[in-house]
Amino acid sequence: xxxxxxxxxxxxxxxxxxxxxxxxxxxxxxxxxxxxxxxxxxxxxxxxxxxxxxxxxxxxxxxxxxxxxxxxxxxxxxxxxxxxxxxxxxxxxxxxxxxxxxxxxxxxxxxxxxxxxxxxxxxxxxxxxxxxxxxxxxxxxxxxxxxxxxxxxxxxxxxxxxxxxxxxxxxxxxxxxxxxxxxxxxxxxxxxxxxxxxxxxxxxxxxxxxxxxxxxxxxxxxxxxxxxxxxxxxxxxxxxxxxxxxxxxxxxxxxxxxxxxxxxxxxxxxxxxxxxxxxxxxxxxxxxxxxxxxxxxxxxxxxxxxxxxxxxxxxxxxxxxxxxxxxxxxxxxxxxxxxxx
Numbered sequence: 569x570x571x572x573x574x575x576x577x578x579x580x581x582x583x584x585x586x587x588x589x590x591x592x593x594x595x596x597x598x599x600x601x602x603x604x605x606x607x608x609x610x611x612x613x614x615x616x617x618x619x620x621x622x623x624x625x626x627x628x629x630x631x632x633x634x635x636x637x638x639x640x641x642x643x644x645x646x647x648x649x650x651x652x653x654x655x656x657x658x659x660x661x662x663x664x665x666x667x668x669x670x671x672x673x674x675x676x677x678x679x680x681x682x683x684x685x686x687x688x689x690x691x692x693x694x695x696x697x698x699x700x701x702x703x704x705x706x707x708x709x710x711x712x713x714x715x716x717x718x719x720x721x722x723x724x725x726x727x728x729x730x731x732x733x734x735x736x737x738x739x740x741x742x743x744x745x746x747x748x749x750x751x752x753x754x755x756x757x758x759x760x761x762x763x764x765x766x767x768x769x770x771x772x773x774x775x776x777x778x779x780x781x782x783x784x785x786x787x788x789x790x791x792x793x794x795x796x797x798x799x800x801x802x803x804x805x806x807x808x809x810x811x812x813x814x815x816x817x818x819x820x821x822x823x824x825x826x827x828x829x830x831x832x833x834x835x836x837x838x839x840x841x842x843x844x845x846x847x848x849x850x851x852x853x854x855x856x857x858x859x860x861x862x863x864x865x866x867x868x869x870x871x872x873x874x875x876x877x878x879x880x881x882x883x884x885x886x887x888x889x890x891x892x893x894x895x896x897x898x899x900x901x902x903x904x905x906x907x908x909x
Contacts, residue, residue: 600909601845601858604877607643607904609636612897615881617657617699618824618870618904624682627870627879628658628667629904635669637685638904640872640879647685652678659702659709661724668709668722670697677711677720679727689727693720699741703750706765710750712739719752721768731768735761741825743787743794745807753782753796760785760796760810774810776803784825786834795834795846797822802836802846804854816854818844821890826871826878835878839867839890843880843907862905865889877908 609629616630620640627638635655637647654673660682661667669678670693677691677700694713701710702724709722717738721731737754739761744750749771750763758779762772776782779798786795787807794805797818802825804814819838826835834846834854841864848854866882883902887895 599858601860601907602909603860603862603905604908605643605906607638607906608900609645609881609902609904610900611902612883612899614894614897615868615902616655617868618879618881619658619660620870620872620879621660621662621682622872622874623662624660627872627904628660629879629881630655630657630669638879640875640877643904643906649678649680649685649687651687654696656698657700659700661702661704661707661709663704664707664724666724668700668702668711668724670700670711672696672698672714677709677722691722691727691729693722693729694718694732698739701742701744701750703744703765705748708765708768710742710752710763710765712742712752714738719763733763733768733770735770737761740783741785741823743785745787745792746789749807751785751787751794751807753785755781755783758782758798760794760805762810772810774805776805776812778812778815779803783823784836786825786827788827788829788832790829791852795825795827797825797836802834802854814854816846816856818846818856821867823867824869824880826869828871828873828876830873831876835869835871837862837867837869837880839865841866843869843878860907866905875908877906880905880907 613632619628625640629636635649656670659668679689694716696714697711698714699712707724711720719733737757740753752761759775784797792807796803802816819840821839824837836844843860843862845858863882869880884898885895
């Protein structure tokens with residue numbers, strides 16, 4: 569993931585709209601969302617991506633050396649997957665009953681049983697496997713290798729790497745449409761790579777003018793719109809042509825962008841301590857309609873599209889979490905904030 573809870577520049581950009589504090593609070597949606605509960609987690613250490621499995625009511629939180637598994641309904645910790653060095657993310661394949669964990673420190677993907685949470689096997693990938701996606705239409709797993717600047721494609725049924733796609737840039741987060749396209753943010757190229765899932769080949773590379781260091785990525789398949797977080801911006805991009813339609817000012821250092829197809833809301837989690845909710849008006853223009861105060865450094869989140877709730881890890885740090893060397897997490901301060909209406 570983008571700088572694994574480190575200083576980065578990943579936010580959302582859409583047409584060049586300068587939003588004042590009063591404008592950010594304006595609109596009919598102001599105050600609609602709130603922090604509905606806080607789930608405390610034991611231990612310390614940083615975290616990365618959050619994956620929600622709505623069918624199984626589970627939330628997977630990648631925590632550096634292990635994965636904490638929560639019950640999304642009760643908030644209880646229902647399991648832990650240990651020994652996952654440098655874990656970045658989790659992808660689940662409910663139709664196959666298995667999940668996949670990208671282990672950046674081991675250059676491997678761990679395969680685990682969704683019921684028992686036991687690791688069954690390991691698959692070698694490129695260096696520093698980061699974000700990870702299960703593509704149900706092709707039963708393939710796409711793993712973004714940060715240091716190798718490539719994507720490893722794994723056949724989820726055989727659990728073997730069937731292709732490696734060179735990207736010539738550090739890949740970040742992903743999204744996919746209903747036409748067989750997989751979209752991947754390219755940090756160094758300030759662009760989006762378009763991969764054909766069936767042929768496992770790179771189709772296009774779309775440079776986003778005005779974007780620096782894209783990281784978080786989400787898609788609205790109904791309106792064919794991608795949302796890419798860049799340096800202080802959220803880029804609104806046509807998923808058919810790659811054209812940037814708009815850019816929306818958001819907070820800096822944002823690794824998390826999600827889109828809720830049931831409500832039309834876009835969620836962004838910059839590390840600046842302001843969780844941002846974005847929505848389009850009747851003309852189709854996007855703007856920040858609400859901000860929620862969150863602890864500084866809370867820059868990744870997961871969305872449960874069934875319940876329309878967001879899971880945002882947070883913690884206290886021994887220093888500024890955006891600075892280097894990175895400060896430590898205060899023992900026992902980690903919480904998952906649940907945001908909803």
